[in-house]
Amino acid sequence: MKTIVTIHFGSFDEVGGALFEEIAAIYPEGARTNAHGVQVFDSQMPQEDERNTQIFDLLRRYDCTPDPGTMPGKHDFLMRIERSYSKRDLEQCRYLSPYFTRTFGFDERLPSGLLSKDAAKIKPKSDIGGGWGMAVLISERIRAAVEEGAFRGAKLQPIELYGAGAKKLSGQFWELTSEIVLPPLSDRNVFLSARGPSRLLDRDAPEPSVLREGIDFPEALFAIPELHYRAKDLASIPPFDIALTYENFGLNAPHTVFSQTFYQFCVLHKLTIGWAPVQIDKD
Structure with missing residues (x-):
């Protein structure tokens, strides 16, 4: 089995501080300024690469939250953990x-x-x-x-x-x-609410939910x-x-x-x- 972690973040202006410089120091090839002059960050590494945890901890230190969706809001970073099975x-x-x-x-x-x-x-x-x-x-x-x-x-x-x-x-x-x-x-x-901010639900709750294998990195955001x-x-x-x-x-x-x-x-x-x-x- 192979497991790949993908992280994307593009709200450096809203977060402020030295986040862009700090994250670039961990994974320089992922930090760039796009055609619109916006600073963005993308990384894709095997799960066992310790830089995943370093990036995750850094973003959390700046009060950023992992989000599995495709339209993360302010202070959210897009994160997917994908397994491939033999x-x-x-x-x-x-x-x-x-x-x-x-x-x-x-x-x-x-x-x-x-x-x-x-x-x-x-x-x-x-x-x-x-x-x-x-x-x-x-x-x-x-x-x-x-x-x-x-x-x-x-x-x-x-x-x-x-x-x-x-x-x-x-x-x-x-x-x-x-x-x-x-x-x-x-x-x-565990079950998290599919409506708005993620919160834990009882497994018998009628509210639409999202299944997770935990609520913290690296389990929370497995694609499957x-x-x-x-x-x-x-x-x-x-x-x-x-x-x-x-x-x-x-x-x-x-x-x-x-x-x-x-x-x-x-x-x-x-x-x-x-x-x-x-x-x-x-x-």
């Missing part, structure tokens, strides 16, 4: 958390519990899609293969489409979900956070290949967790999915 990393995991390149638009739930989607957002040639706190959709092309796989916990539900193209795509996509609900995440994962479970908690539920998180995410819906068996199925069928290991902690 094939071996993923093959050694018991469970994995997916992230998708295609979301198929927003989810809507009907009173019946079935998923309703705008047909215009469906990509007809895609075989799988979803997102954080969003349902997982699979195509009719691989539905039979999923059923043949007899994946533990798997549940297939029809979806209802509306809008342009709904009739043409009717019956071509299914929701892949589960009746198995995982235990709560360990305390290694890993889910953490206590081993004793997972031992309390039956074995599964597909399950839903206890917590809701993003659009107030659970995330889906898959087993190594289902991961290998996706590799075999060349399904385009990004994966992050699910961490099983001993304590």
Whole structure:
């Protein structure tokens, strides 16, 4: 696994002091004056490079706050920590958390519990899609293969489409979900408010939230956070290949967790999915 830390800051005029000179002394190649005469700073280094911590501590000393978004405000610095996993990393995991390149638009739930989607957002040639706190959709092309796989916990539900193209795509996509609900995440994962200034939320709070692996550097701002479970908690539920998180995410819906068996199925069928290991902690 490789982990890269990216930091951007461009509010030196507002902060004042000697911040620009101090940060340039740590990472001179990242400090520059742009075409508009504004001083900016950019760095990108492996996580283990001690200069990341030096830069972070310096910015915090000037009361600057890390922000994962793309439009940081005054005194905010943009920060992303991105992991890249090798094939071996993923093959050694018991469970994995997916992230998708295609979301198929927003989810809507009907009173019946079935998923309703705008047909215009469906990509007809895609075989799988979803997102954080969003349902997982699979195509009719691989539905039979999923059923043949007899994946533990798997549940297939029809979806209802509306809008342009709904009739043409009717019956071509299914929701892949589960009746198995995982235990709560360990305390290694925390929830921050997605509305305005970041603040800790209870995991049962109905307010939209952002998942983090901690609240301080370097854990707070992983681009794709890993889910953490206590081993004793997972031992309390039956074995599964597909399950839903206890917590809701993003659009107030659970995330889906898959087993190594289902991961290998996706590799075999060349399904385009990004994966992050699910961490099983001993304590």
